[in-house]
Amino acid sequence: MATKKAEALTHAQLLEMDRQYCSFGDTVHYYDPPKIFSDCEGSFLYDEDHTPYLDLQMWYSAANFGYKNRRLNEALKRQIDRLPQLACQYLHAEKIEVAARIAQYCEKAFGLKGRVHFNVGGSQAIEDAIKIVRNYSGRNLMFAFQGSYHGRTLAATSITSSYRYRRRYGHFSDRAHFVFYPYCFRCCYGLKPETCNLYCEDQFERNFDTEYNSFWDPKEQESEFAAFFAESVQGTGGYMVPPQGYFPRLKATLDKHKILFVDDEIQMGFFRTGKFWGIENFDVRPDIIVFGKALTNGLNPIAGLWAKEELISPDLFPPGSTHSTFSANPLGTAVALEVLKMIEEEDYETQVNAQGTYFLTCLRQLQQRYPHCLGDVGGLGLALRIEICKEDGRTPDPQMTHRIASEGLKGDLRVGEKKYGLVLDVGGYYKNVFTLAPSFTITKQEIDLAMDLLDQLFRRCGVS
Numbered sequence: 001m002a003t004k005k006a007e008a009l010t011h012a013q014l015l016e017m018d019r020q021y022c023s024f025g026d027t028v029h030y031y032d033p034p035k036i037f038s039d040c041e042g043s044f045l046y047d048e049d050h051t052p053y054l055d056l057q058m059w060y061s062a063a064n065f066g067y068k069n070r071r072l073n074e075a076l077k078r079q080i081d082r083l084p085q086l087a088c089q090y091l092h093a094e095k096i097e098v099a100a101r102i103a104q105y106c107e108k109a110f111g112l113k114g115r116v117h118f119n120v121g122g123s124q125a126i127e128d129a130i131k132i133v134r135n136y137s138g139r140n141l142m143f144a145f146q147g148s149y150h151g152r153t154l155a156a157t158s159i160t161s162s163y164r165y166r167r168r169y170g171h172f173s174d175r176a177h178f179v180f181y182p183y184c185f186r187c188c189y190g191l192k193p194e195t196c197n198l199y200c201e202d203q204f205e206r207n208f209d210t211e212y213n214s215f216w217d218p219k220e221q222e223s224e225f226a227a228f229f230a231e232s233v234q235g236t237g238g239y240m241v242p243p244q245g246y247f248p249r250l251k252a253t254l255d256k257h258k259i260l261f262v263d264d265e266i267q268m269g270f271f272r273t274g275k276f277w278g279i280e281n282f283d284v285r286p287d288i289i290v291f292g293k294a295l296t297n298g299l300n301p302i303a304g305l306w307a308k309e310e311l312i313s314p315d316l317f318p319p320g321s322t323h324s325t326f327s328a329n330p331l332g333t334a335v336a337l338e339v340l341k342m343i344e345e346e347d348y349e350t351q352v353n354a355q356g357t358y359f360l361t362c363l364r365q366l367q368q369r370y371p372h373c374l375g376d377v378g379g380l381g382l383a384l385r386i387e388i389c390k391e392d393g394r395t396p397d398p399q400m401t402h403r404i405a406s407e408g409l410k411g412d413l414r415v416g417e418k419k420y421g422l423v424l425d426v427g428g429y430y431k432n433v434f435t436l437a438p439s440f441t442i443t444k445q446e447i448d449l450a451m452d453l454l455d456q457l458f459r460r461c462g463v464s
């Protein structure tokens with residue numbers, strides 16, 4: 001029987017089908033019309049006309065090692081032909097090796113023995129961390145930062161600061177107590193980082209002074225709070241780097257009051273900040289680390305956590321404590337193992353810091369051209385930020401930020417004869433920050449191209 005050859009749907013047909021059949025509940029419809037991409041390579045996404053879009057967000061830092069990274073794709077293909085499927089109640093070598101490498105790394109970095117536990121997505125791994133904390137401490141209440149993002153499952157939103165993510169769904173779990181983040185460009189106390197002596201941490205600590213300050217009962221030596229969940233560098237909150245000295249002081253306060261420190265590395269882990277874990281920039285030993293995203297370069301997802309032995313020993317966290325059909329799936333662990341081997345063989349610390357320094361220098365030059373609207377630029381490694389402000393250089397300008405990002409997606413910028421687009425992600429408390437997470441494969445020429453495209457967008461949108 002002759003088979004009818006399927007014809008490719010047109011762009012317009014796809015958009016119409018999206019309008020009719022796809023849920024709008026995810027994050028696609030922030031842009032109108034939503035953007036369709038059909039190919040990718042290195043630092044670029046391509047639309048159906050094969051126009052290249054330089055991607056400065058790389059799937060929210062999940063594709064750190066570049067789109068279609070050959071080495072990682074080959075690892076996936078080898079696994080597809082060998083052991084692509086396996087129920088998670090059985091072991092396979094790659095899972096064990098990934099766990100061992102991460103645990104051995106943490107032992108070297110922090111001098112702590114621990115174990116690794118897997119799940120599929122970042123939010124699920126956060127939920128597992130909440131379980132471990134509750135199980136160990138017998139307490140439910142958590143601290144998290146204002147501006148934090150830990151995921152959008154029900155428990156993860158309870159420790160994520162944005163009320164918008166919770167408002168329609170009621171309270172499923174105890175909402176975290178949200179603490180001021182050291183957002184120095186907009187200090188909540190109106191102080192300057194050079195002279196504040198970490199006043200915001202002092203204020204946090206004061207809440208433990210007496211039982212009437214509410215966090216701590218000195219007589220019983222007991223806190224109502226079990227753990228502080230924190231991103232090493234705040235991601236969705238606007239790629240905000242805490243000042244040196246902040247985390248050690250916070251950790252000392254937590255230790256003193258028997259409160260665990262859970263380090264969310266889902267976005268910053270695997271060298272986004274120039275270190276394996278972002279927290280290594282700040283001289284702190286976490287009790288739990290949660291990871292995901294770039295561990296598989298955005299190929300078959302794997303997320304998970306490392307916890308120190310006393311929290312996760314099999315006596316305390318027995319078989320069946322969590323389960324997901326696809327946790328530690330062999331395609332994901334095979335890629336994860338290759339990522340970890342690649343990290344050991346290559347010097348990402350030097351590479352990412354050098355690329356980040358060049359990128360930031362270029363951003364500072366761009367800031368001099370647009371001194372009012374580029375209120376703040378900064379970052380750590382290749383986690384970089386541009387804060388878009390009104391003419392006073394401070395008032396957040398979310399409309400302008402959205403407009404610039406939308407124009408970038410039109411794909412009609414020109415460099416010589418060639419057309420380009422620019423992919424930017426918007427974050428920050430006021431939705432006025434470009435959170436830049438370029439590929440680690442980005443070249444100097446591509447960074448120069450990024451500056452050219454940003455400059456064109458700023459001029460087009462009338463940025464001053």
Ligand SMILES: Cc1ncc(COP(=O)(O)O)c(C=O)c1O
Pocket residue numbers: 060121122123124126149150151152231235236264265266267268292293303
């Ligand atoms: C810091 C952080 N934690 C948790 C999550 C949630 O991970 P996922 O989107 O894989 O559920 C994210 C995702 O962006 C994140 O950036």
